[in-house]
Amino acid sequence: MPRIVDGDNLLGTWPDRKRSDAERRSLVHELGRFAARERRRVVLVFDGESPTPYPPGSDVIFSGAGKSADEVILSFLRKQEDRAGWTVVTSDRRLGDQSRWLGAKVERCDQFRRRLAEIGEEEKPRRSEDLDEWLRIFGADGEDAT
Secondary structure (H helix, E strand, O other), X not given: OOEEEEHHHHHHOOOXXXXXXXXXXXXXXXXXXXXXXXXXXXXXXEOEOOOOOOOOOOOEEEOEOOXXXXXXXXXXXXXXXXXXXXXXXXXXXXXXXXXXXXXXXXXXXXXXXXXXXXXXXXXXXXXXXXXXXXXXXXOOOOOOOO
16 A cells, blocks of 8 residues: 655654754655565655755655645645555644545554564665665665665
8 A cells, every 4th residue: 555654744753853854865765665665655745845856756745835745645645546545644633634534544653663663774675676676766876866
């Protein structure tokens, strides 16, 4: 099941993490590993303007000026044919309620953080298809994708 993640909410509920650009980039990497492992799409939405470009093809969305990540997430869900096939990751009660009303499932940030912890830093691609997916997510040119 694909997920759409309220990025600032996730970072804001994570002990010892801040909503800095460095933490956002770290989260992009973690979610890339998660998406590769789960073989599911993960869309990450942050509030505001992007301070720096993110790699092409990554599912990182910034809400832009004058719009909240919550608005972007709800708009994204409204455009999906299979809203029930999506899970919204947030601990924001209002966003969770609205997402459920649209038909999506909701996973609290603390539950999702446990899923991310299961990945572990030592995970590496095991098959050529895994490597291809990692290159797609993190960049095929050998440079740091963030």
